[in-house]
Amino acid sequence: MAEDGFESESDFAKLLQTSGKNVLIYAYEGYIPPRAKDLAKMFSHTTISYMVDVAQHLEAEDYFGIIEVPTFIVYRNGEEIKRVLGMDPAGLESLLKILA
Numbered sequence: 554m555a556e557d558g559f560e561s562e563s564d565f566a567k568l569l570q571t572s573g574k575n576v577l578i579y580a581y582e583g584y585i586p587p588r589a590k591d592l593a594k595m596f597s598h599t600t601i602s603y604m605v606d607v608a609q610h611l612e613a614e615d616y617f618g619i620i621e622v623p624t625f626i627v628y629r630n631g632e633e634i635k636r637v638l639g640m641d642p643a644g645l646e647s648l649l650k651i652l653a
Contacts (some may be wrong), residue, residue, distance in 0.1 A: 565616045568603055570630045575600040575652060578602040579616060582608045589623075596652040600627075627651055 569576055577600050579589055583605060592600035607614040607622060617626060620638070623650055627635040635651050637644035 555569060556611075562616055565613060569631045571601055572630055576628040577602040577613065577652065578624075578626040578628070579604045580607050580613065580619045580622055580626070582606060582622045592652075600652050 568578070575596075577593070577596075579585075579593075579602065581589070581604060582605065589604065593600070596602070605613045605617075607619050613619070617624070623639065625635075625637040625645070626633060629647060635648055637648050
């Protein structure tokens with residue numbers, strides 16, 4: 554997973570404009586579980602993954618509408634197609650099917 558210099562709404566908008574691949578935004582606070590990085594590697598052929606610490610990037614919390622951490626958001630061609638709040642097992646299973 555990559556974490557780049559997210560400083561403005563235009564930075565976030567640029568992340569989502571990747572065509573041909575999914576874009577996964579992993580919003581967290583403070584700690585990144587190793588499994589999150591494993592997930593990014595496992596689906597790197599279909600998905601570009603970004604992690605955003607919303608405690609350090611409050612503008613990301615507003616831009617993406619984060620109300621709970623962790624939050625997983627999948628975009629395709631700039632459009633949100635899936636959002637999973639927390640570690641909801643059914644939601645994560647559905648997310649994995651989209652990324653496969």
